[in-house]
Amino acid sequence: MAVHRGKGLATVEYPTGMNQNGDPSQAWIKVKPDGRVDVFSGTADIGNGSKTVQSQIVAETIGVPYDWVTYDNSNTDSSPMCTGTFASRATFVAGNAVLKAARQVRERILAVASRELEIDPADLEVADGSVSVKGTPAKSMGVDEVAGAATFVHGELLTGDGAHLNPGAAIIDPTTGEVDKPPHAAISYAACTAEVEVDDETGDVRVLSLTQAYDIGRAMNPTLVEGQIDGGAVMGLGFGLLEDCYPYYPTAEHRGDGMNTYHVPTMAELPEIKNVLMENPSSGGPYGAKGIGEMSNNAQPAAIANAIHDAVGVWVTEFPITPERVLAALDAKSEGRSEPRREGRVVAFDEELSINSFTSAKTWGA
Amino acid sequence: MELTVNSVARTVQSPPLSSLLTVLREELDITSPKAGCESGGCGACTVLVDGQPRRSCLTAVCAVDGAEVTTVEGLGTPEDLSRVQQAFIHHYAAQCGFCTDGLIVAATAYVGGGGSADTGDIGEALAGHYCRCTGYVKILEAVAAVARGDTFDTASTASSANNTYVTIAGAES
Numbered sequence: 087m088a089v090h091r092g093k094g095l096a097t098v099e100y101p102t103g104m105n106q107n108g109d110p111s112q113a114w115i116k117v118k119p120d121g122r123v124d125v126f127s128g129t130a131d132i133g134n135g136s137k138t139v140q141s142q143i144v145a146e147t148i149g150v151p152y153d154w155v156t157y158d159n160s161n162t163d164s165s166p167m168c169t170g171t172f173a174s175r176a177t178f179v180a181g182n183a184v185l186k187a188a189r190q191v192r193e194r195i196l197a198v199a200s201r202e203l204e205i206d207p208a209d210l211e212v213a214d215g216s217v218s219v220k221g222t223p224a225k226s227m228g229v230d231e232v233a234g235a236a237t238f239v240h241g242e243l244l245t246g247d248g249a250h251l252n253p254g255a256a257i258i259d260p261t262t263g264e265v266d267k268p269p270h271a272a273i274s275y276a277a278c279t280a281e282v283e284v285d286d287e288t289g290d291v292r293v294l295s296l297t298q299a300y301d302i303g304r305a306m307n308p309t310l311v312e313g314q315i316d317g318g319a320v321m322g323l324g325f326g327l328l329e330d331c332y333p334y335y336p337t338a339e340h341r342g343d344g345m346n347t348y349h350v351p352t353m354a355e356l357p358e359i360k361n362v363l364m365e366n367p368s369s370g371g372p373y374g375a376k377g378i379g380e381m382s383n384n385a386q387p388a389a390i391a392n393a394i395h396d397a398v399g400v401w402v403t404e405f406p407i408t409p410e411r412v413l414a415a416l417d418a419k420s421e422g423r424s425e426p427r428r429e430g431r432v433v434a435f436d437e438e439l440s441i442n443s444f445t446s447a448k449t450w451g452a
Numbered sequence: 453m454e455l456t457v458n459s460v461a462r463t464v465q466s467p468p469l470s471s472l473l474t475v476l477r478e479e480l481d482i483t484s485p486k487a488g489c490e491s492g493g494c495g496a497c498t499v500l501v502d503g504q505p506r507r508s509c510l511t512a513v514c515a516v517d518g519a520e521v522t523t524v525e526g527l528g529t530p531e532d533l534s535r536v537q538q539a540f541i542h543h544y545a546a547q548c549g550f551c552t553d554g555l556i557v558a559a560t561a562y563v564g565g566g567g568s569a570d571t572g573d574i575g576e577a578l579a580g581h582y583c584r585c586t587g588y589v590k591i592l593e594a595v596a597a598v599a600r601g602d603t604f605d606t607a608s609t610a611s612s613a614n615n616t617y618v619t620i621a622g623a624e625s
Contacts, residue, residue, distance in 0.1 A: 133548025133585050305617070309544045309609050316587035316614075317547065345582055346493025353588045354579035356571075359614055366620040 087287040091294075094392025097277045100381030101270035102371070103175035107254040111175070112166035113183040115144065115191050117244035119237040121215065121230030123148060123155045123191070128168025129180040130159055134379055135310040136176035140184045142306060143372050147188035148195070149212030150229055166247075174377025177306060178271060179250050181372040186248025194244045195229060198236045202227060272368035274376045275301040278322075278385035281357075282393040286416055289409030291394060293323055295358040296386060303368045303376030311363060311378065318382025319359050324351045326387035330406050400424065453517040457482065458526025468514035472506075473497045475513045476523065484524040484553040488582070495581030498554035499523050505561045524553045527560060536560045536595070538604035543594035543612075547585030555581050559595045569599035589614060 103109050113127040125144050131137040137157040145152040159165050168180055196207040199217040203210070209220050218226035236242045255269035281295045296319050305311045328349045334340045342348025367374025387405050395401055400415035401424075418424055453464040457480060466475045473490070476482045476499070488496035490509045497509040500522040528534035536559050539545070546552040555578065562577045574595050575588075583591065590612065597604070 135547070301620075308615075308617070309612075312612050312615050313544060313547055313586055313590065316589040317585045318587070320587035321584065344491065344493065345489035346491050350582055350584065352579040352582065353575040353592065356575055356588050356592065359587065359589055361615045362618060363615055364618045364620055 088285075090284050090286060090397040091281070092284065092393040092395065092397025093279060093281050094389045094394070094396055095277065095279045096385040096388035096392060097275070098381050098384040100174065100274045100276070100377070100384065102178045102272045102274065102368075102377035103173050103252055104169070105252045105254070105270055107251060109169050109173070109175060109179060110249060110251045111168040111180040111183040112247070112249040113140075113168075113180065113187045114166055114247040115184070115187045115245060117191060117195070117229075117233045117236075119234050121150065121154065121228065121233040123150060125155060125157045125184055125187075126165050127157065127159055127180055127184055128162070128165045129171050129176045131157075132171050134171065134176060134314065135307060136171060136180065139177050139306050139310065140181055143181050143185050144188045146373070147185055148192045148229075150215045154215060154229075166249075172380075174274075174379040174381065176377075176379075177375045178368075178371045178377045179252065181306075181375060182250035182370075183248045185372040186250065187246040188248070190246030190248065191244055192246075194236075194242075194246065195232050198240060198242065198244070199227060199232045201240070202232065202235050271370050272303065272376045274303065274378050274381055276378075276381055276385055278319075278389045280386060280389035280393040282390060282397055284394055284397040284412065286398055289412035289416070291327055291390070291407060291409070291412060293327070293355070293357040293390060293393075295360070296323070296389070297360045297362075298385070299362040299364060300378060300382070301364045301366045301376070302378045303371055304365050304374035305363060306373060306375055308363075312361065314379050315361050315363070315382045316359055318379070319361075319386055320351050320356065322383035322386025323355065323357065323390070324349075325383060325405060326390040326407060327351075328406050328408075453513060455513075455516065455518070456520045458522060464513055466513060469512050471509050472499065472501075472511040472513050472516060472521070473508035476508060476521070482523055482525055486550055486553060488550070493582075494551075494554075495558065496551050496554045498557045498581070500557055500561060503561065503564070505558045522557070524556055527556065533606065534560065535598050535604070536563065538606050539594040539598045539602070540591075541606045542604040542608065543590050543597060543610045545586065545591040545594040551581055551583040555583070555591060559591075559598070562595065563598045567595075567599055569596040571596060574599070 116124050129136045141155040141157045145155050192212055196210050199210055200207040205219055210217055211220050215229045216226050217232055233244055236244050252271040255265040255267045258264055258266050278298045280293055283292045300315055302311055332341050368376045400419050402411050402415050455462050455464055464475055466479050473485055476485050485499050485508050486496035488494035492507045492510045497507055498505050499508045501516050501519050528537050536556050558578055571592055574592055
């Protein structure tokens with residue numbers, strides 16, 4: 087009876103947002119007479135920081151200070167349509183919508199400033215809340231003055247609207263599965279190594295470290311990216327070792343019904359977590375962003391399962407990897423009836439298996 | 453029943469077996485203690501009773517008659533935040549915020565009791581608090597920094613030691 091150490095690796099690739107025309111986001115922006123900017127977008131901030139990141143995109147694109155921007159998603163009547171906060175889509179899909187709206191606002195600010203300054207808009211630029219003549223920064227006026235002039239001199243409202251929809255792809259060659267355009271908006275990649283200790287007497291597994299690398303596109307807000315990835319790592323640890331939503335699925339009555347019966351990792355289980363964040367900008371995302379929220383908890387369970395095999399030579403093929411399952415696998419091995427590793431299923435854009443075909447008017451039954 | 457809540461004397465009218473959590477939230481309108489599992493499992497309702505962290509959901513108000521109760525509202529003001537509050541801001545130790553109030557209260561008791569900056573000790577002390585967003589990494593950094601005696605600039609965010617950034621050369625822009 088002993089404690090064994092092992093290491094395991096797993097990788098994940100993750101497409102950003104939903105695809106195939108099923109996942110629109112819309113946004114609109116208005117500028118108040120004092121130059122302050124109101125953004126109306128439908129993605130709710132559930133702690134992921136989407137208000138912060140979308141406000142950053144708007145401030146950067148228009149050329150005003152971040153604290154001039156108010157992000158309003160207070161109700162579904164005043165906010166435009168958005169499918170929601172899921173699928174790692176808020177920064178990418180809703181971010182693209184506010185980016186397009188902010189570009190329009192910038193054009194309208196330049197148009198009004200052009201009349202005020204009697205300079206061609208092409209010779210003007212906006213930065214830090216000020217419109218100035220390119221090459222002659224002394225000749226300028228504040229965005230607040232432009233918005234005031236729009237309101238009280240020109241009788242205009244500075245607004246912009248934008249929308250984004252990841253485009254749908256159609257199969258053009260059924261034999262090869264070739265599609266006419268990329269079926270995914272942007273794909274993020276990650277790898278995770280887990281180092282574990284397995285007690286072969288109790289079946290207890292302790293994760294010592296998780297070392298991870300993430301292709302994140304661009305870290306629009308590094309602190310928020312780190313928070314998502316640290317949080318995902320611990321959630322993935324929970325999926326690997328502790329969490330089982332529906333142990334007798336589809337029967338639902340055995341599931342944990344509260345936070346004291348559905349156990350998630352605590353600070354006492356926290357392994358050493360090290361992240362390498364690789365900036366590899368996407369062509370379709372705002373400022374090169376990709377969606378990294380949801381993928382951040384995918385690789386850890388498989389990496390932990392591989393590390394357990396490295397440690398004690400058994401494949402545990404069901405999550406969560408509880409002490410009971412580890413001991414059962416060890417018993418099976420010692421009795422010479424080891425469970426083989428399950429073969430994965432290779433799927434290369436099979437139309438029958440691709441459930442996101444919103445455009446083909448297909449109904450998906452049970 | 454009489455309670456001193458955040459240094460203010462309050463008279464409580466709720467039935468004696470009401471939970472302290474219910475009294476604070478429903479009668480006294482102090483909403484920082486959160487109703488999570490309401491059975492002692494998650495830590496979101498934690499408050500200080502005479503300086504000690506307690507699950508307010510499991511504490512009958514009659515059992516703490518005459519006690520001094522402190523919630524996050526009593527630790528600092530927006531203009532004059534406590535050191536633990538400053539650390540949580542500087543280290544970005546909150547995401548959705550649901551667990552944050554209970555953790556700040558418990559961390560205040562931990563460092564107030566002379567708790568060390570050792571991550572194992574902090575993990576042991578705060579393991580009764582579930583957080584689903586942060587992965588605990590930045591919470592641990594914040595509490596360790598308070599225990600070390602760091603000072604905090606709440607206008608800036610600390611860089612986190614466990615992250616390395618790599619820019620891919622020639623990447624698409």
